[in-house]
Amino acid sequence: MMILPKKFYAQPTQRVAPELLGQLLVFEHPQYVLAGKIVEVEAYLPEGDPGCHAAGGKTPRNSVMFGPPGFSYVYFCYGNHFLLNVVTEKENVPGAVLIRSVEPIDGIEWMQRNRRKQDIRQLTNGPGKLTQAFGITKVHNQMSMVRKPLYIQKRDFTGTIGRSSRIGLSQGSKLPLRFFVKNNPFVSEKRTS
DNA sequence: GTACTGATACTCT
């Protein structure tokens, strides 16, 4: 078992994002453990990216992105949803990777309970869904993800990486910064290949 | 199968 170290996240965001595919997102609760294989991410860059929250400068909300790498940035959106990001780049360089979907591996019964859904395909195939399945909320903002209880575990990746433009943005939607595992049924939307 | 719409609360101007 190897937790991805701070050094891994300190690299350029565009490089970290595709390398997160196939890795295991783990959240250890007191009574149970939840885990899912990352199959879809989006990169948010510190430079030249109008879609990045930090594009307009540092604010109280996005200040985590300016902090050291390897921390969680949990953002609240559209009144209902929390989105989980991992901070990348060196300190004071605001980059992050949005984790958009995972494939359930461990603790599926608990994810079903958290989501109030039985269909395994519908548990974690979207950024708001996976945080609900994992029980991640704003209280999990700015947590270190290089140690328990919330971390990403290294795994061998087999598969093909696809690339596309990002989803749901009004700015910077043309940049090809979305990475996903081709033909994986847990990738959000229909663009799985 | 696709298209539209409302829910909802937090952040920054």
Next chain:
DNA sequence: GAGTATCAGTACT
């Protein structure tokens, strides 16, 4: 006061 890195439900084809 506007905008938002979404989802689920409904109404259609």
